Amino acid sequence: MPTLTIDNQEIKVPAGTRVIEAAKLLGIEIPHYCYHPALSIAGSCRMCLVEIEKFPKLAIACHTVATDGMIVHTNSDKAEHARTSMLEFLLANHPLDCPVCDQAGECKLQQYYMTVGRHNSALLDNKIKKTKARVLGPHVILDSERCILCSRCVRFTAEISKSHELGIFNRGDHSELLNYPGKALDNPYSGNVVDICPVGALTDRDFRFKVRVWYLDSKPSICHGCARGCNIRVDYLRRRFHHNDGKRIARFKPRHNPDVNGHWICDAGRYSYKQLENEDRLLTPQVDGTPGGWDSVLAGAAKAFAGHVSEFGVNSIALITSASLSNEEMFTAQELFGNGLKMEKIAWRIPPGPENKDDDLLIRADKNANSFAAEKIFTSTSRAKDVEEVLAKTEAGKIKAWIVLDADLGPAFGDERIAKAAESLRFSWYLGSYRNATSQACRFVLPSTVFTEKEGTVTNFAGRVQHFPAVVSPLGGALPLLEIFAKLAGRLELPTVETNPARVYQSLGQSFEHFAQPIYAAPTAKAAPTSKVS
């Protein structure tokens, strides 16, 4: 364990730690471009130069290993001068496109210019022209003039996605980052190069010119795209809705969590924000396709339910639930329908299609966010766990009614089969967020919110329980599922249902050992700051 001194502060670090990391532990940020903690070290930008006593020259902090007794100065005159000069070099051929550059506002060139640069340009020659606005792949667009050749993106495609699409071509000031001829930047993780590019050379085609980043607010959340539960940051608009096509959620960005997703998220998850406010959202309660108010539709739904139960009994009803609901919603559904109404057929299992496979980075075959909790919570009382079984029994006439919780059965079983099976039903409720074949097959549709519009926790495939807050308010007339449950319980004259997710989680912890550890912040505690991608 070497002990070194950085800017007069001593610190003990594990052997092999780089000086830049040791400084980070002391809260000292050494300006850097090419260094990224998850990638190999390139040492190409020379922005991290520091002065180390007894070294003949300045050394790069990202590559120099901390040794015992080392004395580092990050702010000596020499180091500062070197940094400013390096930045001047990097900006020598830079187009200064900031007005049309999507990176403006979160650009490391802008940041370091204001903190350590502030030089006047001494360049007399014309700047070198390179490729602009070149589409690299389905998600990424390149502006070579803005590139500072840090090679982070090249190393990402070589080391993380292992797809090898990008390279740096030519020499000297004609060096240019490009994709290999005929090879598009098209891999399941391609969006990450936009996050790690410290400048505006790689930008998101999807986000391009939608909204300026300084109009966005951020909240931490959990991606619901698969069972991994990647930690994300949701960037959303709070005002000025003429931007971003009038939608509130503007993008998802990965949030660093070494235990779950590291620095990355996959493209499927990254662009899943688009459906959250699309035209398929259910916004008003409906009966047989006719929109109505909450009160009238709930009254009709409760009446249909009570009539059905008195005629056929509760066992002719199946609860089909999505395995992406939050822990709190599943627990409340189990309390309400499983333990309260004694329904025995609660199904959530849909085997993933053959096109879905686990990969060795993040992507899981199970596209549900919370299958782990479903297995824990529903297993004890359910006698029909597979949706396939429920469908077969419906077709055989044994099941006469459905309560569907946000489950879209179309992709797995085919829209026609669902519509046909639903025809024989005496009544059906659909409590969900999107219009799809299943919602259209159901008589009573009660719109619920998506995960960015409600608070809760989800459990990833490894059993890790993670919290997500409500980022924006519910869209249209949609309500959080817990509140719909409470309204239904009131109509059906069942015991009252708790709608505060924190308190539901407490009861959940009392019933299931796995959820006993506290997740919700104490009411007064401030929310943890969201870490931006480095």
Next chain:
Amino acid sequence: MATQNTIRVSVRRRAATLSFWEQVYLFEVIRGLWITTHHFVLNLYYHILKLFGIRKTHPLTPTIQYPEECRPLALRLRTLHRLARRDDGRPRCVACMMCETVCPALCIQIVAAAVDDPNIEKRPKSFDIDIGKCVFCGFCVEACPEDAIRMDTGILDIASYSRGGMVLDIDRLLSLNAATERTDKEVDQLQKWLLQ
């Protein structure tokens, strides 16, 4: 101790000291009335001479026959906005949102769109200024990195019968030009637009 928290506030006194006759007040009132009456009578006299064509101009208080006649405006005066064009006629604005961001009255609304030309990349699809809210601070002009938004049209008399009429869209903003570049014909057209 409470005294530690007290802040001494100095009381400002008027510096001027009044003489005895000023303090009597009545004489000062009469002197004030004399100035007013003096100007009134002189103006009346010269205006009557002008009315009968005996004099063309008069040296005292001028009357400007607005709106047919306008006072000359200083060139640096901040007047109605316009969007400047490039040499090829396309808007200079690249929808960078600097003006929208800096505007303290939140009266600028821009929607950006992509352009195929890689030397421009971005343009405003719509650009609305709600003049009814604008405080004519000129921050938008200061902030613009492209010198695209300018407040040099010399137009100050902006009125409308509806709130919507006060919102200038991109076509109108692009159609205006600087007061100094205007030909007589354009001035006439502008008059018509303003008076309609």
